[in-house]
Amino acid sequence: MEAEKALRSHGLAVTAQRLAVLRAVADTPHATADQVAEIARKQIGAISKQAVYDALRILAEKGLVRRVQPAGSPALYEDRTGDNHHHLICRTCGKTVDVDCAIGDTPCLSAADDMGFLIDEAEVIYWGTCPDCRQKT
Numbered sequence: 422m423e424a425e426k427a428l429r430s431h432g433l434a435v436t437a438q439r440l441a442v443l444r445a446v447a448d449t450p451h452a453t454a455d456q457v458a459e460i461a462r463k464q465i466g467a468i469s470k471q472a473v474y475d476a477l478r479i480l481a482e483k484g485l486v487r488r489v490q491p492a493g494s495p496a497l498y499e500d501r502t503g504d505n506h507h508h509l510i511c512r513t514c515g516k517t518v519d520v521d522c523a524i525g526d527t528p529c530l531s532a533a534d535d536m537g538f539l540i541d542e543a544e545v546i547y548w549g550t551c552p553d554c555r556q557k558t
């Protein structure tokens with residue numbers, strides 16, 4: 422079982438709640454914590470919102486999920502980690518899609534001048550209007 426292996430290899434105890442949360446994030450990229458809770462509930466029945474938040478926090482700490490925090494919106498969670506990909510978000514409907522770094526592998530992690538910092542993430546969000554919403558206007 423993929424999710425079980427992932428938890429173990431990151432030194433996490435395998436619990437039904439963590440499995441359900443991890444699978445929910447894998448099945449529904451860019452889901453909010455509330456959406457993750459809803460999906461997890463369908464899988465395993467009762468799971469408290471707090472348990473979902475706790476699981477998401479530890480999964481993010483261990484690098485199993487990535488947390489994206491668009492300005493003015495709830496955080497989004499996804500299991501595509503480690504490639505520093507960016508996001509396109511529609512201002513009108515909130516549709517969120519992945520977009521690779523502009524050129525090559527994680528170029529945004531190479532700042533023009535890193536000032537001695539060890540950089541591990543460059544958060545880039547492109548805001549705009551998705552094709553569906555553009556057609557409606």
Ligand SMILES: [Zn+2]
Pocket residue numbers: 511512513514515516550551552553554555
């Ligand atoms: Zn849209």
Ligand SMILES: [Zn+2]
Pocket residue numbers: 450451499501506507508518519
């Ligand atoms: Zn993404």
Ligand SMILES: [Zn+2]
Pocket residue numbers: 507521522523527528529530545
């Ligand atoms: Zn980039």
